[in-house]
Amino acid sequence: MASASPKILSASPASTDTVDNSYLRTLVGYNARRASLSIIEVFMERMAVYGLKVVDFSVLSLVAHNPGITSRQLCATLGVLPPNLVGLIAALDRRGLIERRPHPSDGRAMGLHLTPAGEDLCGQAEQTAAQLEVDATARLTATERKTLIRLLQKVYD
Amino acid sequence: MASASPKILSASPASTDTVDNSYLRTLVGYNARRASLSIIEVFMERMAVYGLKVVDFSVLSLVAHNPGITSRQLCATLGVLPPNLVGLIAALDRRGLIERRPHPSDGRAMGLHLTPAGEDLCGQAEQTAAQLEVDATARLTATERKTLIRLLQKVYD
DNA sequence: TATTGTTATACTCTATAACTATA
DNA sequence: TATAGTTATAGAGTATAACAATA
Numbered sequence: 001m002a003s004a005s006p007k008i009l010s011a012s013p014a015s016t017d018t019v020d021n022s023y024l025r026t027l028v029g030y031n032a033r034r035a036s037l038s039i040i041e042v043f044m045e046r047m048a049v050y051g052l053k054v055v056d057f058s059v060l061s062l063v064a065h066n067p068g069i070t071s072r073q074l075c076a077t078l079g080v081l082p083p084n085l086v087g088l089i090a091a092l093d094r095r096g097l098i099e100r101r102p103h104p105s106d107g108r109a110m111g112l113h114l115t116p117a118g119e120d121l122c123g124q125a126e127q128t129a130a131q132l133e134v135d136a137t138a139r140l141t142a143t144e145r146k147t148l149i150r151l152l153q154k155v156y157d
Numbered sequence: 158m159a160s161a162s163p164k165i166l167s168a169s170p171a172s173t174d175t176v177d178n179s180y181l182r183t184l185v186g187y188n189a190r191r192a193s194l195s196i197i198e199v200f201m202e203r204m205a206v207y208g209l210k211v212v213d214f215s216v217l218s219l220v221a222h223n224p225g226i227t228s229r230q231l232c233a234t235l236g237v238l239p240p241n242l243v244g245l246i247a248a249l250d251r252r253g254l255i256e257r258r259p260h261p262s263d264g265r266a267m268g269l270h271l272t273p274a275g276e277d278l279c280g281q282a283e284q285t286a287a288q289l290e291v292d293a294t295a296r297l298t299a300t301e302r303k304t305l306i307r308l309l310q311k312v313y314d
Numbered sequence: 315t316a317t318t319g320t321t322a323t324a325c326t327c328t329a330t331a332a333c334t335a336t337a
Numbered sequence: 338t339a340t341a342g343t344t345a346t347a348g349a350g351t352a353t354a355a356c357a358a359t360a
Binding site (some may be wrong): 023024025034040076077120129133144149152157 | 176181182191195214218223230233264301304305306309310312313314
Binding site (some may be wrong): 060070071072082083085086103106107108110 | 317318319320321322323
């Protein structure tokens, strides 16, 4: 965005819209958060088409690749607390995307499974996610994208 | 954490604590969010010593490097909405860390400045942040850390 | 005694509408 | 008319405590 009337720019540091954030930009945390938010933003937009929030997508995808997974395991994997997952699971159940079946070996737990409708929606959503990722990181080459993922995993693994 | 009794691991996919999240790990967004959260977690812990939240630190640092900056400019730079910055600024003012002076050329705005106490605290916090960054990304070499920052900025710039 | 799933609830963060005073 | 700062408020996200059923 080219700014208008740059004539009166004086020596005063924050006079117009020029803010010096060069120090914050030296911090990994600042950059990771900014990049994360910019990708999540696109994620939210495109998942809204399916009526899914980001965490809904994560749940569907994990259930798809781990049929019979329990709520407790989802919580541990996604960093969500059990009480906050209850309503989310119930909503996906009500929409007919997942099923809660009695766990084969633990009477307390429920095994989660995708319904055919859930399989279908999850498949579409995963394709959308793959495309979205490329779009949201369009300034990266394929190699850079791989490097970025490798370094990010090195941080949190 | 070594898991106990791995003997009874059967063919059932999500029987114990083994969850397959390999698909999610192919997504930049997932990895960026996980890495971001793991760094922010350490950030919160160490900033708590100064009674600062992450956003408080960002505000102090931006005011330090941009004396006279306005609330509006902080909002634009940090992605915070104006109503949500009001209480935050007021609290830093009450603590004697920043001052709100009338803006020299715009009667509606207030220019923000650090007090001597604010300068002091911000300096300490910035040093803590620099050390924290290295600790929170200890598995990265200095070169990898630089590369990571460059790629993250390429995503959101 | 410990754990799964659940309810109720509180706290924080983020978002929207509307007002005031200045531009 | 538009913008800076503010108030009030609503909504989403995240947190803890406690309970019933089962291990």
